[in-house]
Amino acid sequence: MSFMAVGKDDHAHAYDESVNFINEVTSKCDEIQGKVLAEILSQNAETEYLKRHGMVHGGVDRETFKTRVPIVTYKDIKPDIMRIYNGDYTPILCAQPFSELWISTGTSDAQEKLLPATDQEKVRRDNLSTTIMPFIKRRIEGPEANKGKGFSLLITREETVTPNGLLLCTGLTSVFKNPRFYRDNPYPNNYNTSPMEAIYCTDHFQSVYTQLLCGFYQRHDVSHAKAVFGSSIIWAVHFLKQHYLDICHDIESGSLSTKITDPSLRVCMIKTFMQHPDPMLANVIRAACMGENWEGIFRKIWPNIKYVETIVTGSMAQYIPMLNYYSGGLPLVCVKYSASECDLGFNLNPMCDPYNVSYTIMPNMAYYEFIPLELLSDYGSSELPPRTVDMANVEVGKEYELVVTNYCGLYRYKVGDVLSPTGFYNSTPQFKFMRRKNVLLSMDLAKTTEIELQTAIDKVSSLLHPFNTQIIDYTSCAEMKTTPGHYVIYLELMTTTSAGLNGLLTPEILEQCCSAMEGYLGVYYRWCRGDGSIGPLEIRVVKNGTFEKVRDYAISELGSSFIQFKIPRCVKSVHMLDVLNFGVVSTHFSPSVPRTD
Numbered sequence: 281m282s283f284m285a286v287g288k289d290d291h292a293h294a295y296d297e298s299v300n301f302i303n304e305v306t307s308k309c310d311e312i313q314g315k316v317l318a319e320i321l322s323q324n325a326e327t328e329y330l331k332r333h334g335m336v337h338g339g340v341d342r343e344t345f346k347t348r349v350p351i352v353t354y355k356d357i358k359p360d361i362m363r364i365y366n367g368d369y370t371p372i373l374c375a376q377p378f379s380e381l382w383i384s385t386g387t388s389d390a391q392e393k394l395l396p397a398t399d400q401e402k403v404r405r406d407n408l409s410t411t412i413m414p415f416i417k418r419r420i421e422g423p424e425a426n427k428g429k430g431f432s433l434l435i436t437r438e439e440t441v442t443p444n445g446l447l448l449c450t451g452l453t454s455v456f457k458n459p460r461f462y463r464d465n466p467y468p469n470n471y472n473t474s475p476m477e478a479i480y481c482t483d484h485f486q487s488v489y490t491q492l493l494c495g496f497y498q499r500h501d502v503s504h505a506k507a508v509f510g511s512s513i514i515w516a517v518h519f520l521k522q523h524y525l526d527i528c529h530d531i532e533s534g535s536l537s538t539k540i541t542d543p544s545l546r547v548c549m550i551k552t553f554m555q556h557p558d559p560m561l562a563n564v565i566r567a568a569c570m571g572e573n574w575e576g577i578f579r580k581i582w583p584n585i586k587y588v589e590t591i592v593t594g595s596m597a598q599y600i601p602m603l604n605y606y607s608g609g610l611p612l613v614c615v616k617y618s619a620s621e622c623d624l625g626f627n628l629n630p631m632c633d634p635y636n637v638s639y640t641i642m643p644n645m646a647y648y649e650f651i652p653l654e655l656l657s658d659y660g661s662s663e664l665p666p667r668t669v670d671m672a673n674v675e676v677g678k679e680y681e682l683v684v685t686n687y688c689g690l691y692r693y694k695v696g697d698v699l700s701p702t703g704f705y706n707s708t709p710q711f712k713f714m715r716r717k718n719v720l721l722s723m724d725l726a727k728t729t730e731i732e733l734q735t736a737i738d739k740v741s742s743l744l745h746p747f748n749t750q751i752i753d754y755t756s757c758a759e760m761k762t763t764p765g766h767y768v769i770y771l772e773l774m775t776t777t778s779a780g781l782n783g784l785l786t787p788e789i790l791e792q793c794c795s796a797m798e799g800y801l802g803v804y805y806r807w808c809r810g811d812g813s814i815g816p817l818e819i820r821v822v823k824n825g826t827f828e829k830v831r832d833y834a835i836s837e838l839g840s841s842f843i844q845f846k847i848p849r850c851v852k853s854v855h856m857l858d859v860l861n862f863g864v865v866s867t868h869f870s871p872s873v874p875r876t877d
């Protein structure tokens with residue numbers, strides 16, 4: 281459905297359909313889950329995988345499925361996936377042919393996984409978004425929904441093929457390359473400021489440079505800024521800091537930088553935007569970007585902007601203060617929780633506080649099970665066989681690991697995410713995204729999860745705030761070269777004005793930050809500090825731009841996807857550590873042993 285052809289009545293109709301659909305599926309959670317599982321099992325009854333696990337065609341109930349088919353991780357199914365990768369077209373996992381293998385970053389350790397996708401799955405996901413978005417849009421924008429355009433930073437990654445011609449791409453690239461996406465977003469269009477030529481340009485410099493230019497040319501139309509992950513928006517702001525003079529020069533002279541070499545992108549930019557010099561616009565952008573004070577830069581550039589739509593849950597929560605700073609306090613709207621394994625959930629209350637987002641998992645997309653997490657099994661030290669709870673039976677306040685059975689041949693597959701139910705939408709649970717399951721940092725008896733590290737970082741943020749200093753990004757590593765070993769936290773900082781309320785940031789303050797962090801790293805950590813088996817926590821401050829170099833390294837050397845890449849919160853790669861250590865400008869150690877009581 282192209283926006284150009286959509287009138288007021290069509291929007292009202294789409295909204296009504298959206299409300300009805302959401303009410304219908306969320307009211308029958310358990311019934312729909314049963315149907316979904318039966319459908320998956322019957323469609324794939326003849327697959328090698330299900331036969332291997334003793335599933336026979338027809339009439340298999342949930343309990344038999346749970347008894348016979350094991351819960352698995354990517355490692356368990358990798359041999360099957362590699363057979364598919366190498367061109368085995370027999371129905372190993374799924375009766376339907378795979379059209380693509382999706383590259384998932386999934387975990388934050390930069391390890392890529394390949395997950396099979398069918399055309400049917402692409403249509404299913406597409407239909408779900410199209411049906412649910414009118415409901416969400418109305419809650420964000422009110423009855424005036426769809427009036428403005430999004431400055432949407434959308435970036436595709438180069439696709440490749442397997443030795444036997446199966447398309448290999450990220451899930452997001454697949455969405456953007458879907459003909460339906462193009463049909464809904466031709467240029468000029470009423471939704472996004474970026475033309476498809478810029479979105480499809482796989483050279484990140486050229487893509488981001490031109491998308492910013494397009495966003496500036498249409499500055500009065502922009503009602504919101506959008507990127508999949510909060511980190512991408514922060515990254516774009518840093519890009520702008522580096523390149524705004526060149527961008528303003530292009531606008532002022534009406535001539536596109538020679539660095540934009542992609543032929544179709546050049547033609548599109550020159551034809552659509554750059555026919556006349558626009559010194560007034562150049563002055564506005566230059567005035568907004570000049571100097572150190574970037575607070576509220578979005579409002580200066582886009583006078584009609586009303587919100588920022590991006591994911592800031594999970595490990596992205598650390599970008600909330602920076603996004604608040606750059607946006608001048610605009611609402612941060614978090615809409616979707618999805619993975620290459622499955623489109624998981626939507627935030628049906630999108631204007632909520634970004635720290636309190638809950639996602640409603642749609643029961644018609646896959647069959648979901650939840651492993652209740654006891655403290656010990658969360659840390660991997662219990663070998664108890666996992667028992668699972670069905671979606672309709674989860675309990676508010678508990679924590680669960682998500683297990684998915686989808687239409688594309690994943691059966692009882694651990695996604696690796698930990699979720700906690702916060703309530704129900706009709707009979708369907710809503711979940712807060714807690715963290716990736718993996719323990720992030722570990723040394724001796726101490727095991728630190730991503731959420732513990734994030735909480736400790738939040739504490740540091742609040743200590744740095746009175747000094748007008750913000751954390752741009754952070755990561756960590758377990759330093760074993762010293763005896764005893766110790767945790768190292770890399771921080772990239774931004775000081776917004778020369779001195780804050782409490783004066784200049786001093787090394788003593790950073791030492792206090794080390795101590796404060798140690799207080800949040802769990803009782804085992806503090807015990808180990810007390811008995812000397814772990815040394816004092818170290819903060820290494822890195823120079824500005826270092827985390828961008830880490831990202832560049834991951835993209836160019838490890839082949840990570842630009843848009844899906846998430847800074848690993850614990851770095852193990854020696855080369856990535858080299859990049860970080862090269863940028864270190866100062867080091868600080870915790871001066872005292874944390875209390876254990």
Ligand code: AMP
Pocket residue numbers: 383384385386387451591592593594595616617618619620621695697713716844
């Ligand atoms: P990928 O398969 O590369 O798209 O990565 C999917 C993973 O990204 C999920 O399993 C989550 O760990 C994370 N993720 C996706 N959406 C969200 C979200 N809204 N909030 C927090 N984490 C998310």
